[in-house]
Amino acid sequence: MRYWLMKSEPSDVSIDDLATMPGQTVAWYGVRNYQARNFMRDQMRVGDPVFFYHSSCEQPGIAGIAEVSKVAYPDATQFDPVGKYFDPKATSQNPRWFNVDVKFVRKTRLVGIKELRGWPKLSNMRILQTGNRLSITPVDPAEWNFIMGIL
DNA sequence: GCCAACGTTGGC
DNA sequence: GCCAACGTTGGC
Numbered sequence: 589m590r591y592w593l594m595k596s597e598p599s600d601v602s603i604d605d606l607a608t609m610p611g612q613t614v615a616w617y618g619v620r621n622y623q624a625r626n627f628m629r630d631q632m633r634v635g636d637p638v639f640f641y642h643s644s645c646e647q648p649g650i651a652g653i654a655e656v657s658k659v660a661y662p663d664a665t666q667f668d669p670v671g672k673y674f675d676p677k678a679t680s681q682n683p684r685w686f687n688v689d690v691k692f693v694r695k696t697r698l699v700g701i702k703e704l705r706g707w708p709k710l711s712n713m714r715i716l717q718t719g720n721r722l723s724i725t726p727v728d729p730a731e732w733n734f735i736m737g738i739l
Numbered sequence: 740g741c742c743a744a745c746g747t748t749g750g751c
Numbered sequence: 752g753c754c755a756a757c758g759t760t761g762g763c
Contacts, residue, residue, distance in 0.1 A: 595760095595761090622746090643760085643762085644760075644761050645761095648761075718744075719745060720744090720745090720760095721744075721745060721759075721760045723760085
């Protein structure tokens with residue numbers, strides 16, 4: 589089992605949105621970064637715990653907990669010629685992009701990025717490194733447990 | 740809105 | 752295969 593952190597812009601999908609979606613589940617479509625894709629396609633398994641992180645908003649930070657509810661499958665949006673995620677080089681025979689499904693577990697207090705940066709034990713978190721733009725990152729078990737302890 | 744950091748693209 | 756140009760991310 590691996591632990592993850594997944595960024596979402598709350599203006600797109602917030603933790604509250606996730607809680608009210610059918611099945612409390614969302615398809616994590618639209619990822620167009622190879623590293624993030626590879627994490628989903630090659631490593632994410634059903635039941636993997638996920639920190640749901642709000643990015644590009646007034647209060648960036650961890651806003652809740654979710655879990656992987658379906659392993660990766662081809663991202664449907666790559667085939668939609670009028671959609672913003674269309675990829676002309678992708679075919680159904682040879683899809684380029686994949687997504688998992690993510691299910692709501694619970695909302696937490698907002699653990700802001702400023703607070704995260706303040707904990708020495710979290711200083712190596714991928715999300716806190718300058719210039720990190722990966723929308724999906726693995727979380728070290730020790731880091732996961734530490735954060736669970738301060739929620 | 741700014742801008743640093745990074746990934747991707749494409750000409751050579 | 753290099754690398755400059757460009758686009759995007761995301762905190763501030």
